[in-house]
Structure formats: C-alpha cells, structure tokens
Amino acid sequence: xxxxxxxxxxxxxxxxxxxxxxxxxxxxxxxxxxxxxxxxxxxxxxxxxxxxxxxxxxxxxxxxxxxxxxxxxxxxxxxxxxxxxxxxxxxxxxxxxxxxxxxxxxxxxxxxxxxxxxxxxxxxxxxxxxxxxxxxxxxxxxxxxxxxxxxxxxxxxxxxxxxxxxxxxxxxxxxxxxxxxxxxxxxxxxxxxxxxxxxxxxxxxxxxxxxxxxxxxxxxxxxxxxxxxxxxxxxxxxxxxxxxxxxxxxxxxxxxxxxxxxxxxxxxxxxxxxxxxxxxxxxxxxxxxxxxxxxxxxxxxxxxxxxxxxxxxxxxx
Numbered sequence: 154x155x156x157x158x159x160x161x162x163x164x165x166x167x168x169x170x171x172x173x174x175x176x177x178x179x180x181x182x183x184x185x186x187x188x189x190x191x192x193x194x195x196x197x198x199x200x201x202x203x204x205x206x207x208x209x210x211x212x213x214x215x216x217x218x219x220x221x222x223x224x225x226x227x228x229x230x231x232x233x234x235x236x237x238x239x240x241x242x243x244x245x246x247x248x249x250x251x252x253x254x255x256x257x258x259x260x261x262x263x264x265x266x267x268x269x270x271x272x273x274x275x276x277x278x279x280x281x282x283x284x285x286x287x288x289x290x291x292x293x294x295x296x297x298x299x300x301x302x303x304x305x306x307x308x309x310x311x312x313x314x315x316x317x318x319x320x321x322x323x324x325x326x327x328x329x330x331x332x333x334x335x336x337x338x339x340x341x342x343x344x345x346x347x348x349x350x351x352x353x354x355x356x357x358x359x360x361x362x363x364x365x366x367x368x369x370x371x372x373x374x375x376x377x378x379x380x381x382x383x384x385x386x387x388x389x390x391x392x393x394x395x396x397x398x399x400x401x402x403x404x405x406x407x408x409x410x411x412x413x414x415x416x417x418x419x420x421x422x423x424x425x426x427x428x429x430x431x432x433x434x435x436x437x438x439x440x441x442x443x444x445x446x447x448x449x450x451x452x453x454x455x456x457x458x459x460x461x462x463x464x465x466x467x468x469x470x
Contacts, residue, residue, distance in 0.1 A: 155243050155262045155313075157189035158182070161235030163228055164207075164249040165197040171206045175217070177255045178247075185259050193218045193235045194249075198225035211469050219469040226463040229330035232310055234463050236323050245313045246332075253311040257348050261313035270341035273312035273333075275305060277347035304337045305345055317341065328462060329452050380445045387438065 160178055164171065175192065182190050194207050196219055210217045220234050232246055243265065245258055257274060264272040310332055314322075321339050322332070337343070 155187065155265050157241040157243065158187050158191075158258075158262075158313075159235070159239035159241040159244040160190065160192045160258075161195070161232060161239060161244055161246045162193065162249045163195045163197055163231035163235070164199065164203055165225060165228075165231075166199045166201045166203060167249040168199075168201045168203045168206055170249060170251050171203060171210070174249060174251055174255065175210055177251075178258075179214075181255050181258050185262055187262070189241070191216050191218055191239070191241060193220060193238055195231040195235050196221040197228075197231045198222050208469065215470070219467070220465055221467040221469070223464040223466040229332055230462045232332055233323065233330060234465070236319050238468070239319065242316045243313060244319055246310045248309075248311065252350055253309070254348065257311075257346065258313070260346050260348075264344055264346060265313055265315070268342065269344045270315050270318050271312060271336060271343040272314075273305070273308050273336070273343065273345050274350075275345040275347045276307040276309070276350040304334055308333055308345065309350075312336065328455050328458075328460070330462075381449060384442045384445055387442070391435070391438065 162174070167174075171194075178192060182188075192214075194217065196204050196207060204219070204221060207217070207219045211219060218238070220238055222231070222234070226234075235246070236244060245261060247253055247255060247258075253274060261272045261274075314336070318336070318339060318341060322335060325335060
C-alpha cells in the first residue's frame, strides 16, 4: 500500500510552471489522502527565478525540499539525485513542464496498491510536431531491435516506484544513465498505464533534438553490444567480397596477359568510375565503424574517470 510518497521533479528554468505544478500535486495528494509526502525539486542550474520561487514554496510548506546543483548536470542525473535524497517508501518521478499531468499519480497509486513495484506511464497520445513524432517512432523501433532487454514503447521517466526499486537504482554505479532502461533491467513486477502527454504548458522546451539524440544513443549503447557485432559482421562480409574482387581482377589480368579471349561481361570498363565508387563506399563504412567504436570508447572513458554524477550546492529541507 502507498502510504507515503516522494515526488521527484527535475527543474531547469521552469519559473512559469513551478507554482501551478505544486498546486496540482498538492491537490492530487489530498484527493488520494496521502499526508506523508515530500516534493523534491532538483534545481538543475537554472538561470531564471526558479530557485527563489522554490524557496518561497519551502517557506510555505516544509514538505517542499530543494536540491540545488552547482551547475546543470543533466536530466538523468537530476532524477538520480532526487532518488538519492528521497526518504519515503515510494517515489514518483515527474517532469517540471506539466507535459506529464500530475493527476495521473492517482492511477499510479491505485496500480501500486495492487502489488506492482513499478508503475510507468505509456504515452498513448503525444502532442508534438510531426518531425518529433517520427523521430520518437524511429528511436523505439531501433531500440526494440537492438536492445538486449525489453523496454516498453512510448515510455519515459514518468513512473511510480517503491523503495526496493529505488535502492537498487541508486546503488548502480554507471555514469551514462538511461533510467527508463535501467528501470526495466532491474525487473520486479511492472505495469504500464496509458495517458495523453500534453504540449509544454508554459516556457520553452529545454530538451533539444540533439539532447534527445544523445539520450537515445546512450540508451542503445548502455544496453546492447549489437552495434559492435554488426560492425564485426559487416567487416567480415566486406573482407569476403574484397577477396572475391581481388580474385576477379587477377583472373582478368592473367587472361589478358596470356592473350585469351575475355568474355564481354568480364571486361573491366575504362576509367575509374567503379573504383571510385568502391573507395567512397569503403571509406564511408570505415568512418561509420570508427564512429560506433568511438562511442563505446567514449562511454568507457566517462566511466573510468569516476567523477561524481552531480554536485549539490545547497540542500533546503
């Protein structure tokens, strides 16, 4: 049973949304009769008045707690910090832009009361541009094909998890975080609830296409060796065809040297058109292969440095 709850909210330049988000969360918790709660805002290096607004909320309600970073350490690390500082037996991860309606917490709690350890939101309908929708679809398609774990489609970090899951997540040491993947990797009893993801309520989007691309790349690289295996198989296939092509050239040259009549289909065309095409193809593949290997090496480099995931400038409770 969910009797207490930590609401974890990563926040970056969300001064226009904080007050309404807070009011809707408090109203929702009142309706489901959860009095023992904490709302943890992770202030992720904002440059607007977010911190001042949060401090005012803390003055009004001591259940509001603030983890203020020394700079922006990224969305995933902000969520992890919220889990680190949470003290309740259940935690709900919620974005600060009101795209994930706080009212869905009611449905999460009902499902959790049925005995589920993880209740996550499935984006049944997404209010976004066609370009973004296509990219999301492509990401989940490739992720499902490449990943070695099963991650539900159209899910994000919006979820409710219990203390068992929280403890396992915060014990993980990896620096390249993809929390929705780690949540699935941990296991336990999980269930999804469909909801409509809304457009940003106020303010500008903080997560650019590049940020989404990097996060997706982290997700793929963190949970599969498939790209490296594809590189290996591609290299073997290219080597095989290279040997065949070498044999083909040697045979035609020998036939020409010994004045044998060469069939028309074996005659090499004049010029360097085919050779240039082959060289461009091979060079492109080499660059692609090096890029894939470089991504894996880069992740290893980040992990072995073992720097802290975030630095807290101030904790207000």
